[in-house]
Amino acid sequence: MQLITTLLAVTLGAGTSLLYATLGEIYTERAGILNLGVEGMMMMGALSAFTVSFYTGSLILAIVVAMLIGGAMALIHAFLCITMRANQVVSGLSITLFGTGLASYLGQRLGPASNGKNLVGMTASSFTDYSIPFLEDIPILSAFFNQDILTYALFLIVPIAWIYMYKTRSGLTLRAVGEDPRTAAAMGISVSKVRYIYTVIGGMLVGLGGAHLTLGYTPGWSENVTGGRGWIVIALVIFAGWNPGRAIFGAVLFGGINAIQFRLQAAGTVIPASFLNMAPYIVTVIVLTVMTLLGRKKRGKFSPPAALGTSFSIEDK
């Protein structure tokens, strides 16, 4: 019983950053923009949040900066793909290459002089778990009520994200732009504006997800802090069928894999560590294949926004 509670608690902690980033990418992709820069934006979010927290001690400022950095990087992507009509795949890849390179560089430049300007090994103030009285005594479910503030915030954000997308006029506009930009434009919607807005919002959420890595889940900066999580997020968006509500299942699944992995490693098993570490990546390939097959069977429920990855201009015929 205790084991299940612990595993579940770790799962939620590991899933938090994934869920923020997944929600962000869902909103971006729903507008028809594919942003493969998640890994790079997450990395920069993680770095900037840690740096700000290290120097100012302010966690609020840290997550604000991480969100601004994430948003700014997404803005580059938006400019290249929307205004300059660049190839979205290559643009996203370059955001990732740039972001991971820059984070690695700055991580070795922004640290204190006493540590050779390196940020690795430094400690900064981070989010601590806060248990809710009475609720923390419920067996198993207590895992939900012994988390940090960013995880609690998700209990609110996920339903809001779902309602906004499916039950509001703005959500309808967003989906229209991603499904059929030409018709949306004919209805008087500014496709470019909508795409810009949701790409930047998406980037901000991804930056926040990165911040949770260095300030919540595994406090401290290390060069490979994201470890491919940004790419797993892209798979989670497909797993969620571009639905913010369903994103929870993916985040819990992959958070759970992380938790079990750590548990097994700590317990010491016959399975070599390398194979344990492969698990999330292998599961991603399998999940992706299954979801693709499902998407082909049940059209509409799991299929991507029709205009995903295409550029749009009113002047094109």
Add this chain to the structure above:
Amino acid sequence: MRMVHYKNKRIVLEKREARSGKILFIVPIISFIVSLVLGAVVLAASGANPFSTYFYMARGAFGSWVGFTETLVKAIPLILTGLGVTIAFKLRFWNIGAEGQLVFGAIGTAWVMIFWTFLPVQMLLPIALLVGMTAGALWAGIAAVLKAKWGVDETLTTLMMNYIAILFAEYLYYGPWRDPDGYGFPGTKAFPREAWLPRIAGRAHWGLVIALAAAVILWFVLYKTKWGFEIKMIGLNQRAARCQGVNIQRNIILVLLVSGALSGLAGAVEVTAVQHRLMKGIDMGYGFTAIIVAWMAQLNPFAAVLVALIMAGLLVGGDQIQMMMGLPASMGLVLQGLLLFPLLAGTIFSDYRLRVVKQEEVEQCS
């Protein structure tokens, strides 16, 4: 939508009748300059002198014979992986798994070198290179089959396969393949000296010849054969290609086998010529830089050779500033990453031209 209001005139983007070749040539050059300027901003902002940094980078990479051969050593895997990415991108198959395919090439080669002791030692090298190529091809083939059969998104599968390959190599050199006499060093024992890929000049080795030959062959295949034409056609318009009777599924798999074989060869050459064993550090990131190489070169194999040389220069230059100035070597990666932004922004002008039009004229059009 994308018009800038300019009194009663405005600027619109107008589609060119044909792609402008001149612009395709100029844009990468301007991009390189712009990225250096942007990189200078990053350097200055992080408290380093951009001018002396660039000076040391350039001198380290191209200023001396030793430095230049070092640049060539790093250019070899970049050319090969860059070519591998090029042929896949021609098909609009987003293979970003060159890194994993390179690692699998290295694993295949090491397997032959260490365990195929029944072979005469002269035979080891060619067979090891072939097995390395095959290993890379098969690793890429998995993602290709998933895509061709069921339409599984290749960006994610190829990328995930990178992590799996790297972790598998890690398992091998930390585990069963570790050299028992290596004092715990994470690596296999050295390959037989007679089976190493020999050097030409300095540290530059015969891999350079192999890479250049690969570039010529790939150019010939892409521009002079019917198959190359089919690949280009699928990339430009898959539906049209299908109507012409081109077998898309078979082509996806074939092209990806070639793509993976090229990256596998990069790994094979790297372990037989440079490291002489499979060891920690085989995943140097060449497979990711290869994406920049291919796109900067506008998917032209000869241009890829040139771009790979510049990218290698940035890597060697990065190592130099680490040694000379104590700056992180990853500055080279930052500059590489910066290269693509101006390039992506600029390519639009090869398909569109800017035109200032009067208000009424546009209203008539729409």
